[in-house]
Structures are given as C-alpha cells and as structure tokens.
Amino acid sequence: MRKKQYRLERTHLNSLLKLLREEGYQTYGPVRGELAMEWAPLTDVGELPRGWTSAHGPAHYRLENRGGESLFGYRNGPESLKKFLHPPRARIMKAERNGGAFRILEDRPAAAKRAFLGVKPCDVAAVAALDRVLLNDRYSDDIYQANRAGLFLIAVHCTECAETCFCASSKAGPQAKTGFDIALHERLDGAMPEYFAECGTAAGAALLEKTGAPPAPPEWARELADACALAAGAQQRKVDFSSAAAVVERNYDSPRWDDIARRCMACGNCTQACPTCFCVNFEEHSSLDLQTAERHRVWDSCFTQNFTYIHGGSVRLSTKSRYRHWLGHKLARWQQQFGSPGCVGCGRCITWCPAGIDITAEFEWLKAGAPAAI
C-alpha cells in the first residue's frame, strides 16, 4: 500500500497540534530558550523558533538568527526525548515503616500522553535505541513503558546538517525512515514554507486525514530523498560502525586513551546530553521521623568514580578506562548487546563536551592509528 502523502501549510500544523490536544496529548515543540533550544510545551506554531538555527562545533554552540520563514531550521539542543521517556529523576517506590516491618505502598507511574512536533531523525532513532534496552530486552521498565505508550512523534527530516552531525554513518538520518507517527519535510522554495507530510502509523494517518490537507504532488517524495541525500553527502564526520567492535578490541592498550584522558575531565556531560545513554543510579530518601522511605531513580554516568564500585574499590579507577568504556559501549558493544549501535550520530557529545573531545575523531584515530583528516 502506498503511504498517504499530504501537502500541509502552517495552519495545518496548528490543526495537528489542536487535534492532538483534543485527543488528550500534551503538545511539545522545540522552543528557543535563553541560551539553547529546549523541548517545551507548544500550543501554536508561532512559538516555534522561526528563522533560528545554531552553530555547532566541538565545545561550541551558539544560537543564530538567520531570518526567513523556516520553522524547523533549528538544530538539536542538549535535550532529547530521553528527558521525557526516561526522566532524570523518578520515584520508583515508597515504603511505610511499622516497627521493624514495612509495607510497600502502591506507586505506579502515571501515564503521560505527550506529542512532539519537529523531532529530528536522530532523536527518532534514539527512541528506538532506548526501546531495545528498556522495553524489548529481557525485562521492561514500567516508567519508560508508560511514557512510551503515550508518545506521539512528528518527525522533521533534515535537509541540512550541523557541523557535528554524523547520522548518515549510523543510518539514523538525515531522512527519517521509521519510528515516527508523522514525518514532515519543510519545503522552503516558495514564499511561505510548505510541508510534505507522510504517515508512519495508523494514528498518524488518521490525524493527517482530519486536518483536511490536500494530497502532496507525487514528485515531492523524490525531492525529499534527493535533499536528504545531499545533506548526508555534506556530513564531514563519519564513523564506520561495522568495524567498531574490531577497532575497540584491538586498541584496548592504545596510548590514545591516555591522550584522551589528559583532556577528558570525566564530567559526564556527554552521557547526559546523549539521547541513548540510559544508565541510572538509585537513591534512598527517608522522612525525618523515619516512618516512610522513598526510592528514587536518577540518571547516572559511567564517568563517575563510584559507578563500578564493588567491595575493595572501583573497577574503572582511571579516566582513561571510563572514556574507553563509554566509547566502546556506544560504538561497538551496544551492537553486540542490542543488535544496533548505541550511537545515533546526533553529535551532542561533541558539542557539549567542555573539552571538545570528538568521538568520531577519536574513533578514526584508533582505527587508522593516526589523527583523522578533519
């Protein structure tokens, strides 16, 4: 069956938001914060960052206004959908004490219905990567499951990439192929942008139908593919994921790790900005009268000293070993564990590393035994 394709104008996007809210969704979009793009509640496309984009580089990020009518010319800020699906802090249980005994209070996560407009293909792929870890592995996480069940994704294909993007290598983009309810291509050749809309799910199809938008011209699908291919070709950074396992294995004792460790501060920014880094820790909180205790789950980072602590000491004491673990996991071992890379090529870890350490350049160095050409 041929996917139904529509030609949308700005007003149709507003109808989409309105219809989603009527269906009980909280609607979110990329909104310009003071210093960075963030995901925020959105009720009107007028709140989208019209004309704004950002410049990216290792340890460099600046919002820039280049004018024009583009609503989705923005590039990824530090936040991804991970913040909503796998929240930075969540209470997982509560217990009430009764002498030396205690009882566990029912504390199921509340289901939230959230719709996101304007998700970049890498972040769509990141949701699929999190699904494989938190939903479709041996066990499933009920908090993630509840948030994931209420997720509606309107993706936006990328026809231009940031300097730090390498989604063509991970095959996550620049054209979103799967994992969305609706995907949009913002066409800027006219006076006002028009949107080529395709549905990825039945829910997406039903919603598009309701907007009353006309069908899209048949050549738009090819034009989208061409524009995305052009964007992919322009990406400077590349990672050969198929060789990652071998590269990581044969470089276990490479002096390159020492060189990285001289720059890496083990701050964990890369892991917090990463849309797929899922590691968590648990915290106990008790009330002052010691009658109730809560257990909280919080984001953790494999760069912390205590991450690998067992009786007698931490397994990974040095910064070098922690970076080696992180790069090895993202690029190579995730493939062995979950069948696909843990890196979607969004470039956030490069942009938000305060030392500007570039995972693609370091991988190239390890692979070739010499600095990358970039």
Added chain:
Amino acid sequence: MSLALETPAAAERSVMEPVAARLASVAKETHDTFTLNLEPPEGDPVAVFQPGQFSMLYVPGVGELPISISGDPERREQLTYTIRSVGQVTYQLVTRRPGDTIGIRGPFGTAWPMKESRGKSVLIVAGGIGLAPLRPAIYHILRHRGDYNRLVVLYGGRSPRDLLYKKEFAAWGMLPDTQALATVDYGGVSWRGYVGVVTTLFRHVRMQPKETVAMLCGPEIMMRYASRELETRGIPPEQIHLSMERNMKCAVGFCGHCQMGPYFVCKDGPVFPYTSMKPYMDLYEL
C-alpha cells in the same frame, strides 16, 4: 495514592518492586558474616530459584544490594542468604532482628550448570564468601547424589576464623565419593589444615578432568588463576564456570553499572562459562 496489600501479587509487580519478607532467623557464621533466613509470602515466585542465582535485598531508607542465595533450592518456604558485613547496607541487613521485614526482588541471573553436569564429577572452588553462592549447588548434588559422579569442594579463606559453614563443611568431607578441603592464607598456631592459596589444593583432587565440571566463585584474581590452572590440568574450558561480581543497582539490565565487556553481569551472568570470560579476565579496568 492508596495503601496496597502488604505484597502485591507477583504478576502486577514491576521488576523494581520488592516483596516484603519476614526475617525468620539470623545466624552468626563468623566474626563478620551472618546467614539470614527469610520467609517470603507463600507461593511467591521470589522463592523459586536455581543454584547460583541472586536476589536484590532491600532495607528501606538504607539501600538495596545484590546477594547470592546460599540455601537449599528445594526448600521453597525459606530463602537463605549469607552476608558479610562490609558496608552500610550489609551492616543494616545483618543487624535486623527476627520478625523484621526485608525487601526481596528476584531471583535474577544465570545458574550453575547443574543439568549439564549430570553424570560428571563436580569440582567446586570457592574463595571466602564465594562459598555462599556455591552452597545451593552442593545441596542440589547431595539431594540428587546418583546423578553426579565425584564431588570435590575446595575452599580457600583468609584465616581459620573466616571459614564459613565449618560443621557442614566437615560433614561433606565424610561423605562417600566426596572430598572437602580447606586452606587458609594464614593459619595461626592451632590450625592443622592446609596453608596457601586455593590453587595449591588442586594436586590433592582425585577426578578425571575431561569428565569434570568446575564451578568457581571467589575474588576475581583467585578465579583468574584457578581457571587458568584447571585448564592446564585438562578440564575443557567450556566445562569451567565462574560467578562474576560487578557493581549492580537494578539486576535487570537497566542501570548499566554491571557491564563487563559485551556482557551485563546481572542478566548474562553472574555465572558464565570460562570460554565467555577468558578474553576479558586479564583486561585491567575493563
């Protein structure tokens, strides 16, 4: 929020939600190690385990820890844990009083290859508290003695006062077709037994290596040398099994802490065949 039953039925429980279990008894094993017997709700799947598996034990307001089950797998009414008090949570666990409640999740992880070992001899090599996760395997063999050939238990401890299950251990040594030998790093004047690392006991073992399955648990360095030596003594590497330890927060593959190379120790282990672990055991800070 409503008050739920003391323990919600297993089917509606999230994998992160513990079952409240009553502490039936606490027995002092050594100066720092205690054995806890817990009574989980009757018929709850938390009590159905294979030798080598572990549970997450929880003290509200203090924390949660992975602890291997050290009791008899066929005694479903009780769950037994042997815990060395070395930190905040273990201290709180061993100082609970009978009648107190402890949270349990599990059981988790892989088990000793009891079925695959049928018809063969079993060589158990334990170091320190590492004997605890191996005891259910010993119980299983003793209950199904005809299914297995010889049973050899080699046990290394720091000193005589650190040795666990002393009476039981001596009784195992008296059984037919069974050897139970202990060695210590430091014996003191009254110790009449072996002194030295556990690998020094290998020369006393009487069994056919090709027909032997080895099960190892103890400090990583002990397992590294023991597995290497067992291989040189002719036990095929796929018949050597190790129980690994890593920092573990969730036991279900969500927290990421226990990764060791491509493995999550919580769900791919803790019991691994030596063939899987061999490439990673010598890597410092993996």
